[in-house]
Amino acid sequence: MEFVFQRSYRGPLKAVLLDWAGTTMDYGCYAPAVVFVEVYKRKGVPISIAEARVPMGAHKKVHIRQISQMDTVSERWQEAHGRKTNEDDVQEMFEEFIPLQLDCLADYADLIPGTLDAIADFRQRGLKIGSTTGYTGEMMELLLAEAKKRGYEPDSTVCATDVPAGRPEPWMCTQNAMNLGIYPFESIVKVGDTLPDIEEGINAGMWTIGLTKTGNEIGLNEEEINKLDTDVLERKMARAQKRMWQSGAHYVVDGIWDVPAVLDDINARLARGERP
Ligand SMILES: [Mg+2]
Numbered sequence: 001m002e003f004v005f006q007r008s009y010r011g012p013l014k015a016v017l018l019d020w021a022g023t024t025m026d027y028g029c030y031a032p033a034v035v036f037v038e039v040y041k042r043k044g045v046p047i048s049i050a051e052a053r054v055p056m057g058a059h060k061k062v063h064i065r066q067i068s069q070m071d072t073v074s075e076r077w078q079e080a081h082g083r084k085t086n087e088d089d090v091q092e093m094f095e096e097f098i099p100l101q102l103d104c105l106a107d108y109a110d111l112i113p114g115t116l117d118a119i120a121d122f123r124q125r126g127l128k129i130g131s132t133t134g135y136t137g138e139m140m141e142l143l144l145a146e147a148k149k150r151g152y153e154p155d156s157t158v159c160a161t162d163v164p165a166g167r168p169e170p171w172m173c174t175q176n177a178m179n180l181g182i183y184p185f186e187s188i189v190k191v192g193d194t195l196p197d198i199e200e201g202i203n204a205g206m207w208t209i210g211l212t213k214t215g216n217e218i219g220l221n222e223e224e225i226n227k228l229d230t231d232v233l234e235r236k237m238a239r240a241q242k243r244m245w246q247s248g249a250h251y252v253v254d255g256i257w258d259v260p261a262v263l264d265d266i267n268a269r270l271a272r273g274e275r276p
Contacts, residue, residue: 008273013266015128015182016259017173017206019057019192020135020143021108022215023256024115024152028224029056029193029216031108032134035101036067039093044080047073049219056216057167057196059134059160060101061094098136105139109146112214113222114257116151121260130156130176132190132200137161156180168199173206186275189266191259193217195247202248207266207276210244212237213254217244250276 022029036052051073055066067073068085077085122129131154133140140159147153156179160166163175173190177183190201190208193215201208212218213225217240225233237254244252251262 008275009184009186010271010273011187012270013125013127013189013207013263014187015130015177015180015189016122016263017130017132017176017188017190017201018154018256019194019197020131020133020140022056022193023112023191023197023211024131025111025143025147025150026108027110027112027214028219028221029053030219030221031105032056032060032063032101033216033219035097035104036063038100039064039097040067040073042096043077043089043093045073045077047076053216053219055196057134057192057194059166060097060136061090062160062166063134064093064097065090098138101135101139102142105142106146109143109150111147111150111152112256114255118256118259119152122263125263127263128156128180128182129154130158130173130180130188132158132167132172132176132192132197134160134166134196166200167194167196168203170200170204173200173204177204186270189263191256195243198244198247198249202276205276207251208249209251209253209259209262210247210249211255211258212240212244212252214256215240 018024021031033049033052037047037049040047051070055063137159140157156176158172158175163171165171177188185205188206190206193211198208198210218236241252
């Protein structure tokens with residue numbers, strides 16, 4: 001056959017999948033970071049908050065394992081315990097992590113400014129709203145109640161513990177698509193503040209938007225950001241933007257308030273037959 005004909009989706013976006021900490025709530029993504037620091041402190045192996053942030057986005061147990069595998073942390077662990085970390089240590093720390101995280105989650109549950117306006121915009125477009133997270137189901141139950149009190153209620157929430165594997169694998173995204181009854185995947189956009197957020201969206205064949213200012217890449221809350229000198233903030237933003245672009249994000253913006261304008265651009269690209 002000399003010619004083949006290829007089907008292409010020309011419809012609009014149908015759903016947006018939002019991350020939680022650093023995307024819709026917890027400006028600067030502090031809640032998990034402070035607890036990882038505490039868990040390692042209790043093992044006699046102090047880690048910095050910057051070290052605690054490196055694997056952010058992953059399932060929290062995977063995150064603890066990845067911290068333990070960092071060279072700097074591994075050396076300190078060796079000094080303190082005379083051996084490397086093993087899977088029992090990871091499990092023990094994860095078990096300590098859970099109640100500590102549950103205890104302080106509500107303190108970090110305020111919505112990031114612009115979230116409710118963005119949600120209203122998505123609703124007005126007729127988009128379904130799904131969400132993915134590295135938090136466990138128990139943690140999300142608490143956070144969903146806190147978010148609801150503040151006026152945010154997504155149509156679907158999938159945790160790393162609900163699927164065979166969390167980020168960067170795509171299953172939380174594809175499970176959301178199933179829960180929402182939406183396809184094709186190019187009609188869905190994934191928004192998040194970490195590199196694994198972007199990877200999971202790309203792995204699912206969806207559009208991706210990386211957020212820099214409000215998330216883990218800068219790792220500062222709104223008050224701290226406002227205190228920074230302009231040139232320091234610009235340097236931090238440039239570094240975060242570069243990392244997001246290099247992870248393959250289709251768009252990189254400051255915060256969720258920038259997302260509605262991006263949706264217009266994606267819709268125009270879909271109408272031309274472009275795919276993520
Ligand atoms: Mg996040």
